[in-house]
Amino acid sequence: xxxxTIVLVGHGMVGQRFLEALxxxxxxxxxxxxxxxxxxxxxxxxxxxxSYFSGKTPxxxxxxxxxxxxRHGIELYTDEPVVAIDRAARTVTARSGRxxxxxxxxxxxxxYPFVPPVPGKDATGCFVYRTIEDLLAIEEYAKTATTxxxxxxxxxxLEAAGALKGLGLDTHIVEFAPRLMPVQxxxxxxxxxxxxxxxxxxxxxxxxxxxxxxTADGSVTGMRLSDGSELAVDMVVFSAGVRPRDQxxxxxxxxxxxxxxxxxxAHCRTSDPAVFAIGECALAADGRVYGLVAPGYEMAQTVxxxxxxxxxxxxxTGADLSTKLKxxxxxxxxxxxxxxxxxxxxxxxxADSRAGVYKKLVVDGEGRLLGGVLVGDAESxxxxxxxxxxxxxxxxxxxxxxxxxxxxxxxxxSALPDDAVICxxxxxxxxxxxxxxxxxxxKKCTKAGTGCGSCVKVIEKLLPKAADQGLCGCFSYxxxxxxxxxxxxxxxxxxxLLDSHGRDGAKGGEGCEVCKPTVGSILASLAPxxxxxGYILDGExxxxxxxxxxHLANLQRNGSYSVVPRIPxxxxxxxxxxxxxxxxxxxxLYTKITGGQxxxxxxxxxxQLPAIWTRLVDAGFESGxxxxxxxxxVKSCVGQTWCRYGVQDSVKMAIQLELRYRGLRAPxxxxxxxxxxxxxxxxxxxxxxxxxxxxxxxxxxxxGNGGATPRHADLLAQDLSDAELIRLIDRFLMxxxxxADRLERTSVWLERLEGGLDHLRDVIVKDSLGLCDELEGLxxxxxADYQDEWARTLDDPERLRRFVxxxxxxxxxxxxxxxxxxxxxxKPDLTILTIGTLEGAxx
Amino acid sequence: MTTATLELSPAPDxxxxxxxxARLTPGRGLAALLPDGRQAAVFRDRAGRAxxxxxxxxxxxxxxxxxxxxxTADGRPFVASPLLKQRFDLETGRCxxxxxxxxxxxxxxxx
Numbered sequence: 021x022x023x024x025t026i027v028l029v030g031h032g033m034v035g036q037r038f039l040e041a042l043x044x045x046x047x048x049x050x051x052x053x054x055x056x057x058x059x060x061x062x063x064x065x066x067x068x069x070x071s072y073f074s075g076k077t078p079x080x081x082x083x084x085x086x087x088x089x090x091r092h093g094i095e096l097y098t099d100e101p102v103v104a105i106d107r108a109a110r111t112v113t114a115r116s117g118r119x120x121x122x123x124x125x126x127x128x129x130x131x132y133p134f135v136p137p138v139p140g141k142d143a144t145g146c147f148v149y150r151t152i153e154d155l156l157a158i159e160e161y162a163k164t165a166t167t168x169x170x171x172x173x174x175x176x177x178l179e180a181a182g183a184l185k186g187l188g189l190d191t192h193i194v195e196f197a198p199r200l201m202p203v204q205x206x207x208x209x210x211x212x213x214x215x216x217x218x219x220x221x222x223x224x225x226x227x228x229x230x231x232x233x234x235t236a237d238g239s240v241t242g243m244r245l246s247d248g249s250e251l252a253v254d255m256v257v258f259s260a261g262v263r264p265r266d267q268x269x270x271x272x273x274x275x276x277x278x279x280x281x282x283x284x285x286a287h288c289r290t291s292d293p294a295v296f297a298i299g300e301c302a303l304a305a306d307g308r309v310y311g312l313v314a315p316g317y318e319m320a321q322t323v324x325x326x327x328x329x330x331x332x333x334x335x336x337t338g339a340d341l342s343t344k345l346k347x348x349x350x351x352x353x354x355x356x357x358x359x360x361x362x363x364x365x366x367x368x369x370x371a372d373s374r375a376g377v378y379k380k381l382v383v384d385g386e387g388r389l390l391g392g393v394l395v396g397d398a399e400s401x402x403x404x405x406x407x408x409x410x411x412x413x414x415x416x417x418x419x420x421x422x423x424x425x426x427x428x429x430x431x432x433x434s435a436l437p438d439d440a441v442i443c444x445x446x447x448x449x450x451x452x453x454x455x456x457x458x459x460x461x462x463k464k465c466t467k468a469g470t471g472c473g474s475c476v477k478v479i480e481k482l483l484p485k486a487a488d489q490g491l492c493g494c495f496s497y498x499x500x501x502x503x504x505x506x507x508x509x510x511x512x513x514x515x516x517l518l519d520s521h522g523r524d525g526a527k528g529g530e531g532c533e534v535c536k537p538t539v540g541s542i543l544a545s546l547a548p549x550x551x552x553x554g555y556i557l558d559g560e561x562x563x564x565x566x567x568x569x570x571h572l573a574n575l576q577r578n579g580s581y582s583v584v585p586r587i588p589x590x591x592x593x594x595x596x597x598x599x600x601x602x603x604x605x606x607x608x609l610y611t612k613i614t615g616g617q618x619x620x621x622x623x624x625x626x627x628q629l630p631a632i633w634t635r636l637v638d639a640g641f642e643s644g645x646x647x648x649x650x651x652x653x654v655k656s657c658v659g660q661t662w663c664r665y666g667v668q669d670s671v672k673m674a675i676q677l678e679l680r681y682r683g684l685r686a687p688x689x690x691x692x693x694x695x696x697x698x699x700x701x702x703x704x705x706x707x708x709x710x711x712x713x714x715x716x717x718x719x720x721x722x723x724g725n726g727g728a729t730p731r732h733a734d735l736l737a738q739d740l741s742d743a744e745l746i747r748l749i750d751r752f753l754m755x756x757x758x759x760a761d762r763l764e765r766t767s768v769w770l771e772r773l774e775g776g777l778d779h780l781r782d783v784i785v786k787d788s789l790g791l792c793d794e795l796e797g798l799x800x801x802x803x804a805d806y807q808d809e810w811a812r813t814l815d816d817p818e819r820l821r822r823f824v825x826x827x828x829x830x831x832x833x834x835x836x837x838x839x840x841x842x843x844x845x846x847k848p849d850l851t852i853l854t855i856g857t858l859e860g861a862x863x
Numbered sequence: 864m865t866t867a868t869l870e871l872s873p874a875p876d877x878x879x880x881x882x883x884x885a886r887l888t889p890g891r892g893l894a895a896l897l898p899d900g901r902q903a904a905v906f907r908d909r910a911g912r913a914x915x916x917x918x919x920x921x922x923x924x925x926x927x928x929x930x931x932x933x934x935t936a937d938g939r940p941f942v943a944s945p946l947l948k949q950r951f952d953l954e955t956g957r958c959x960x961x962x963x964x965x966x967x968x969x970x971x972x973x974x
Contacts, residue, residue, distance in 0.1 A: 493936060494934075494935075515909060525937075525938070526935065529909075529934075529935035529938070530890060530908055530909055530933055530934045530935040530940065531890075531934055531935070532932075532934030532935065532936065532943075533931070533932040533934055533943035533948065533950070536890070536932055536934065537932070560889075560890075562888050562891065563888050563889060563890030563891045563932075564890070564932075566932065566945070567927075567930040567931065567932075567945035568945075570891070570930070571930070575927065575930070575945055575946065577923060577925065577946065578924075578925050579925040579926055579927045821886070822893075824893075825894060825896075826893075826894050826895055826896040826902070827881060827882045827886060827893040827894065827895055827905070828879075828880070828881050828882060828895045828896060829895075829896045832896060834894075834902075834926060835900070836902075836925070836926050837926075850924070853923065853924030853925055854924055
């Protein structure tokens with residue numbers, strides 16, 4: 021028997037899913053598989069297409085695991101659309117003339133965007149929104165455009181509108197129906213959506229159609245609407261629905277539906293038993309064309325099962341149309357009988373138009389949940405959808421009320437029955453998920469969570485609590501939890517915290533080198549708010565600090581310390597420079613300019629630190645906190661004052677920021693910079709918080725990092741005034757301090773933060789958690805409370821007693837801290853330490 | 864108020880005074896110079912117990928163990944080197960992160 025050939029036409033999400041399903045069943049080993057696809061790239065995640073505009077690359081969107089085709093011996097030809105099918109000869113012919121004979125042919129050609137037949141629809145400046153290539157073209161054209169319109173206010177239309185807005189265009193949405201997203205949401209949901217979207221600055225025209233695209237010299241200049249109005253626009257994106265691509269099937273005489281779609285039976289077989297059709301091109305046995313990916317996946321599985329000669333099941337007879345989406349940052353979900361078409365059904369509605377939240381549940385007379393619509397807050401979607409068809413364990417009104425209102429809802433994923441479908445994209449039940457130990461395992465074994473991703477939160481709640489998240493062997497709480505405990509209970513001592521909240525075996529003990537500095541930092545960050553002195557070296561706090569904080573200097577490899585005075589913004593007078601030079605000369609210190617625009621003085625013995633700092637403080641210097649997990653520097657370029665390109669005074673702003681946040685203890689060090697123009701000479705985008713001047717004010721970037729794992733900072737807000745800038749940084753820093761893990765830089769924190777930059781923006785720009793007043797209050801207390809640590813230390817003889825080499829010989833310097841010459845300065849004499857090693861070995 | 868004096872035995876049958884007990888912040892250490900030029904790191908814990916080990920960090924050669932943070936692991940007291948964070952048992956001198964390495968331990972008493 022010769023090896024059969026399976027030809028797949030089209031390599032979209034459903035096509036790739038089909039290939040994976042074949043591979044899972046071992047069909048790839050028994051058959052030759054040939055894939056012919058029109059697009060120039062292998063399958064990618066079309067559902068997430070819009071994320072291209074938020075920084076995802078086409079590679080990021082790929083659905084094909086590296087080496088998948090090779091491993092399974094699949095022949096994939098991209099940029100090679102099939103142009104003809106000869107069913108009698110059982111061959112397909114592609115554009116290049118390539119002809120492939122098949123035993124089984126699978127059509128997964130997807131759909132094409134519907135463009136209404138209006139005059140001007142083909143003008144330069146008209147686009148559709150379907151492929152990565154479409155997006156690249158839109159992006160390019162938008163560079164010369166200022167206004168755009170999207171035809172279609174459905175799901176894709178809103179995504180397209182968001183994209184245009186993100187590209188800086190004044191954006192109009194034209195929807196023929198009386199509300200946005202007419203298929204998914206009802207009137208109330210549409211109203212909530214409309215309000216939120218208008219608040220974002222988009223202009224929405226509902227209940228009106230497009231009559232004509234107005235052009236001049238073949239390019240778009242405007243639109244005429246059916247209500248007679250006219251819009252001046254530079255580009256138009258058609259997103260008015262899709263139609264199945266059934267042209268090939270028509271041409272070769274396969275049955276197609278009256279309104280399009282390749283007619284198939286429950287096993288996705290067309291009128292020719294050797295030909296199958298799956299996904300959006302197919303007219304399913306229930307007479308519908310499904311434009312969602314989940315039903316397409318189910319069809320892919322069905323056909324793979326047929327080709328693997330599995331026992332035939334029911335096949336594909338229809339699918340759940342539930343969806344949850346985030347459109348323009350707004351959650352929208354609908355599930356089950358969202359429009360309440362079941363006879364005798366009743367609504368339970370919660371609406372808060374101020375917050376743009378609308379929730380409706382549809383129930384029957386016995387309280388069974390039939391479906392619902394959620395706009396603005398779809399958090400509960402993951403729970404509600406699997407409950408559809410059941411009588412939920414709590415009343416419907418409790419299910420729609422926001423958390424915190426009314427009685428607490430004791431409904432968690434644990435309340436779901438075992439056969440509840442958690443992932444509707446891949447039809448995975450709660451039972452299957454609970455067989456796995458971790459989210460990666462769930463994704464690998466069941467594929468749950470790898471489709472639209474909306475179920476991931478519920479999956480996480482179903483899994484056993486991930487390995488101990490505790491800070492260390494002494495605490496089972498994380499750093500952010502300890503922060504909350506200290507803040508709310510006003511715990512002011514490590515011992516009290518350990519004895520009340522430590523692990524059982526650790527209570528009453530010493531703690532360890534991990535939790536002591538962490539709690540020390542938390543207490544220092546919170547000091548003014550919990551009634552503690554901000555000075556970190558008195559009483560118990562002294563015992564918590566890492567050695568660098570304990571000596572207010574940086575320990576070097578031979579036991580000596582380095583000293584870094586603060587030079588705000590990198591601006592320094594000649595007099596102060598001379599003082600630094602004199603101190604370095606008098607104490608024989610090695611000097612080096614740092615990356616943060618200041619000067620590091622190396623080679624001080626612990627007993628020399630007070631004398632060195634006495635001279636520095638007398639000259640007006642303060643601690644630079646180079647030793648602390650705290651604000652280091654705010655670098656700056658020279659800015660508008662001197663630079664011919666500068667648009668703002670970056671030095672002045674950098675000094676203002678450095679003085680405001682100096683001494684602020686954080687989970688890790690904090691770096692910042694201010695650039696006076698877009699040339700970015702201060703490298704602000706590599707900082708925890710970076711500021712770049714614009715003609716109108718300041719742009720604020722957050723979460724940048726240099727070092728071993730560089731990360732470009734994300735733009736948080738634009739064109740801020742001085743006051744707005746400072747207020748946002750106040751909130752940002754305090755929110756970071758509150759929620760980050762130990763030694764977690766802002767870059768890692770932001771990557772980990774659930775919801776990422778959008779969530780951060782919600783919390784600190786839109787104040788979605790109502791926290792901003794408190795965050796600002798904490799920062800105000802820090803600013804008011806700040807005192808220079810070195811000045812305070814020098815003021816108190818008791819505090820100076822720690823700065824001795826030997827407690828029993830205060831006048832004797834440590835003889836092992838010695839130096840040898842190097843390039844006209846000093847370096848540590850390491851031989852003396854090695855000699856020590858030999859002596860130590862002989863003892 | 865008088866406080867006890869912390870004494871250390873640098874060699875068998877010999878004791879030397881290091882400092883008043885109150886000089887030591889509970890949870891922290893200080894360095895002491897021994898008569899033969901060696902250095903000791905003395906510590907006091909929350910419960911008031913005192914410890915002394917050699918001050919020299921065997922991994923770097925620097926005399927810095929007195930500047931490390933002390934803690935409890937599995938009920939045993941330790942100090943973590945401030946340089947590369949290896950931990951040493953304060954009662955046995957044994958390094959908890961490298962079986963091959965031990966530092967000297969000195970008897971201490973409060974008088």
